[in-house]
Amino acid sequence: MYCEECKQKPAAVHLTQVYNGKIIQSHLCEECAAKKGGFIFDPGNKFSIPNLLSSIFGASCSIDPDLTTEIKSCSGCGMTFNDIRQTGKLGCSNCYQVFAQEMEPTLRRIHGNSQHIGKIPTRSGEKVLLRKQLDALKTQLQEAVNHEEYEKAAEIRDGIKALESRLV
Amino acid sequence: MSIENILNCGSVKWMESQEGQDDIVISSRIRLARNVVDLPFPMRLDQKSGDECMQRVKAVCQEEMPAALNTVEYTSLAQLSILDRGILAEKHLISPGHAESDSPFGAILLNRDGSLATMVNEEDHLRIQCLLPGLQLAAGYEMAQQMDDFLESKLEYAFDERNGYLTSCPTNVGTGLRASVMLHLPAMQMTGQTGQILQTIGQLGMTVRGLYGEGTQATGNYFQMSNQITMGQSEEEICNHLQAVTEQIVEQEHLLRERLKIDLKYQLEDKIGRALGILNHARIINSTEALALLSDLRLGIDLGIVSGIQLNALNQLIVSIRPAHLQKCFAQELDPLQRDIKRAEIIQDKIKGIK
Numbered sequence: 001m002y003c004e005e006c007k008q009k010p011a012a013v014h015l016t017q018v019y020n021g022k023i024i025q026s027h028l029c030e031e032c033a034a035k036k037g038g039f040i041f042d043p044g045n046k047f048s049i050p051n052l053l054s055s056i057f058g059a060s061c062s063i064d065p066d067l068t069t070e071i072k073s074c075s076g077c078g079m080t081f082n083d084i085r086q087t088g089k090l091g092c093s094n095c096y097q098v099f100a101q102e103m104e105p106t107l108r109r110i111h112g113n114s115q116h117i118g119k120i121p122t123r124s125g126e127k128v129l130l131r132k133q134l135d136a137l138k139t140q141l142q143e144a145v146n147h148e149e150y151e152k153a154a155e156i157r158d159g160i161k162a163l164e165s166r167l168v
Numbered sequence: 169m170s171i172e173n174i175l176n177c178g179s180v181k182w183m184e185s186q187e188g189q190d191d192i193v194i195s196s197r198i199r200l201a202r203n204v205v206d207l208p209f210p211m212r213l214d215q216k217s218g219d220e221c222m223q224r225v226k227a228v229c230q231e232e233m234p235a236a237l238n239t240v241e242y243t244s245l246a247q248l249s250i251l252d253r254g255i256l257a258e259k260h261l262i263s264p265g266h267a268e269s270d271s272p273f274g275a276i277l278l279n280r281d282g283s284l285a286t287m288v289n290e291e292d293h294l295r296i297q298c299l300l301p302g303l304q305l306a307a308g309y310e311m312a313q314q315m316d317d318f319l320e321s322k323l324e325y326a327f328d329e330r331n332g333y334l335t336s337c338p339t340n341v342g343t344g345l346r347a348s349v350m351l352h353l354p355a356m357q358m359t360g361q362t363g364q365i366l367q368t369i370g371q372l373g374m375t376v377r378g379l380y381g382e383g384t385q386a387t388g389n390y391f392q393m394s395n396q397i398t399m400g401q402s403e404e405e406i407c408n409h410l411q412a413v414t415e416q417i418v419e420q421e422h423l424l425r426e427r428l429k430i431d432l433k434y435q436l437e438d439k440i441g442r443a444l445g446i447l448n449h450a451r452i453i454n455s456t457e458a459l460a461l462l463s464d465l466r467l468g469i470d471l472g473i474v475s476g477i478q479l480n481a482l483n484q485l486i487v488s489i490r491p492a493h494l495q496k497c498f499a500q501e502l503d504p505l506q507r508d509i510k511r512a513e514i515i516q517d518k519i520k521g522i523k
Contacts, residue, residue: 076206077209089211090336091209092208092326093209096328111398114342114397116399118332118343120327
């Protein structure tokens with residue numbers, strides 16, 4: 001059967017519309033159907049982004065889902081890991097802690113083997129900032145030692161001690 | 169109320185294209201996704217937590233703000249008509265999803281010129297957006313940061329050391345930063361290069377979408393390019409990376425345009441001439457065709473073949489031919505045919521006097 005519109009390409013889209021009790025059928029090729037634009041044939045949610053995302057969760061979960069991951073639910077919002085897998089989204093910030101283990105492969109899939117190295121909020125981030133400064137100093141210490149700059153290394157070591165006392 | 173201004177007037181900050189700059193990069197956008205700790209994410213808000221969330225944000229907006237933010241106002245979406253919400257979406261100030269949502273907890277924090285627009289309770293509690301004309305990623309990030317720092321000083325964000333800023337969707341976790349540029353690439357489209365470029369862009373960690381973001385088509389030769397990964401890189405790295413790739417693409421587009429001017433001079437002028445002809449005389453025009461022809465016109469302006477219209481006006485026009493804008497302008501419900509007729513009218517009105 002050929003497209004009703006262009007009469008050149010084979011009809012691939014068959015639309016049945018019901019207007020006020022009247023049934024209207026049209027047969028169009030893909031291009032003409034796209035041009036008509038008016039009707040949106042919903043593939044029934046099968047190819048939606050959340051589903052795509054939840055497939056990332058699903059694939060990563062090698063454990064039988066009927067086991068323990070079903071029962072655990074987040075105290076903040078009540079979501080279970082199964083809910084997360086179905087919607088592709090988490091329910092609250094607590095979920096990241098509660099489902100840390102289950103989320104790990106997913107996060108790795110999306111962002112690679114990385115952790116956050118960007119901005120840190122000033123309020124909740126004080127400890128984090130200190131720890132990062134500490135790491136930086138430790139690296140500097142190692143470098144100073146490698147270059148045999150022992151005086152500098154001693155200064156850095158004192159700086160490290162001071163920071164460590166602030167963290168405790 | 170500044171939102172009234174924005175809803176009624178034609179121009180928003182990103183439309184103000186800068187003099188003497190090529191218009192390949194139309195606008196730059198910085199978006200930061202943030203959530204408040206101890207409340208469920210918007211998808212899981214119930215009446216109590218939803219109201220709580222709105223109250224908190226509203227309260228923050230009533231406090232004294234730093235000078236750069238002092239025109240920011242809070243407006244609940246439920247207060248706006250569907251038409252007005254559509255207008256905000258068409259001006260790129262909120263996402264189409266946010267405009268269409270029936271959640272009672274949606275809101276927007278908007279400043280006077282629309283350069284800072286923060287969505288409340290869209291996919292995350294807060295989505296801070298800074299939208300500026302041309303290629304201004306660094307400046308955009310600065311502004312977004314100011315908003316971010318201010319909000320963070322009053323609200324406690326959900327953040328953990330390993331995963332960074334916690335977001336509803338795991339694809340946004342980490343920096344929560346989506347940096348994007350809106351590009352106009354007619355020469356690339358004409359010479360069939362876009363497929364290849366898009367592939368390469370993908371390999372560089374960027375993604376390309378259409379004019380209105382996620383799920384939209386690349387109409388009128390407009391492409392929105394943004395970073396894909398949000399964790400594992402610093403915000404500065406993400407912006408610099410996008411800037412570098414954008415500059416490469418701009419250069420490519422330039423080279424192609426130069427080639428076209430020489431190799432296909434007549435075809436180019438013909439295409440632009442025809443666009444002008446149709447735009448000037450059509451009585452009915454749908455938005456796809458209008459966008460395509462306006463894109464040709466834009467190219468004509470860039471190449472100096474067409475004169476008599478400013479790019480600002482063109483930017484405004486592209487938005488004012490969208491459905492919600494048309495309906496607001498003519499203050500009545502319009503069916504598709506009427507819209508197409510009015511669209512033609514508006515276009516002719518704006519472009520008379522061009523040659």
